[in-house]
Amino acid sequence: MSDELLKPLLRRDPIVGRWVISGRVDKNWTPEELKKFVEKHEKTGKNCPFCPGNEKMTPPEIMADRPQGGHPDTPGWRVRVVPNKYPALKIEGDLDKRGIGLYDMSNGIGAHEVIIETPDHFSEFADMSVDQIQKVIVAYKTRCLDLKKDPRFKYLLIFKNYGKVAGASLEHPHSQLIALPIVPKRVREELKGAHRYFDYRDRCIFCDIIQQELYDRIRIVADNANFLAIAPFVSRFPFEIWILPYNHSSDFSEIEGDEIADLAQILKESLYRLKMALDDPPYNFIIHSAPVGDSNSEYYHWHIEIMPKIIKVAGFEWGSGFYINPTPPELATEYLKAVEYK
């Protein structure tokens, strides 16, 4: 590894132009330093609305994987999707953009769903079977394809908050899907950055990042036939991981066949390595995909960003969009690779 990359550096994200301070002047942070910040989250498993037998505690289910059949909202499911009981947006109504003096506003319409990933309260992606994770991915895809039919929705955001620090309010394994009536700002910025690169080079920047990483080979965390997991060159957070499909595709919901199994495998491996390297840290992951109606774009490439939430994001980051990451991604990769996996 180039020693230069372990020195404190400003690194600039080629996609959105974000700058990150990578490494520390005094000492890069290793897992030992970082583990001091990991807050424990003991699971109690009590009164859980997502556990089998408590199906009536959630709103009526939208879909479920029931290998033996059976009635909705009863046990026997392996993955279950329900509306969020306390949604951020409501499903009825129209987007009626209007002004109020200087300001702009609209009704808060959208869908907010919860994907219950397993009946087992104490399981997690890092420990689940690849087969079970596949079922979760199929549920993500199925819900996307359904919500895309609603012309009011412009963006589908799938994400997971793991651990209280990362914002999870319920401990039973679950992810969330929010359908939005607008394309959010940070997504538009990412698209714009990728578009600018495509205009200049006539190539997809994510495809180029994959090539660069396969050439450098110092930030690869895991790989298989269809996917590459890397510690991105401009990691904002210690031990950040991105998962990219080798095949160019802008739309996550077009995933199929072997890709589904391979995504399940690499997601499990990445989260397992993270769990072992850092003592089960809280994290968020987000599926970055093209807006609805903008699929088949040549310049955008769907991917997953996993962000461990170990150190607090402080005033500095909020005020500037300028991050401080005390662990260079090349160092994080070494620790992640050192974890024994299978």
Next chain:
Amino acid sequence: MSDELLKPLLRRDPIVGRWVISGRVDKNWTPEELKKFVEKHEKTGKNCPFCPGNEKMTPPEIMADRPQGGHPDTPGWRVRVVPNKYPALKIEGDLDKRGIGLYDMSNGIGAHEVIIETPDHFSEFADMSVDQIQKVIVAYKTRCLDLKKDPRFKYLLIFKNYGKVAGASLEHPHSQLIALPIVPKRVREELKGAHRYFDYRDRCIFCDIIQQELYDRIRIVADNANFLAIAPFVSRFPFEIWILPYNHSSDFSEIEGDEIADLAQILKESLYRLKMALDDPPYNFIIHSAPVGDSNSEYYHWHIEIMPKIIKVAGFEWGSGFYINPTPPELATEYLKAVEYK
């Protein structure tokens, strides 16, 4: 107050175009709901490098307010500025931007200073005398004027992290100043948004916001002869507060005379109202000012943004730049105004 604003709404920030979901479908969150999330931070006052008598525990001081004179790095100061012992950036070297394959990088040069706000370990802005806060503001200004002389620095960022959740690693009252060799992305976006408005209307958008708020009178938290404190129409966080000077000025470091005393007063009042309304929540504040060399701009207006850190920022916000704020700013204002002050 217009009832419409208490309903769940999408609100669009007129400056940077950020969308925020304001309010909840089920129930807006009041201080009672929010207080459940406030993590306590008991101060111990032990082994504090910022306490009088421990001056040798910090790097040599850069400046200090010593009314009786006396030697540097000894007691007798009222405000003291020292280099950060573990800086994010180092002061020596040049910004040597260069490429590495697809990526861009540079040396991490810059200044990282700590402003120790008072000798009293257990004091805070909410409880300090206005006179003491004035001395802190004068220290901010003095350091800005000095650092501006270094041609390598393009942006000066002053911020405070209060409480562990907000990222404070030491409990003794302090703020930080980081001098950056580039203008960070989020600052550039804010400038661009303000510039676009100016191009269209030939007016400063912040001056217009002040007029709008003085007309609406439902989001004013505090005011005095020179400053207005509001709960912004597009609050990203519950109980967010912005402090704006009435006089148009793009550069914080040009503050002088009565403005310094009035800023101290409104900062104290705002933080006191926040502390009382929410049971001493953690917060960050950031001074938003024009880049070095870009002062006297007609379109930008310096201001302070105070962001209480009560609810966790989860995967959704990170992935989208789309925030969910369960407490509409009009409701937050009611609670902040209900606090008895003086």
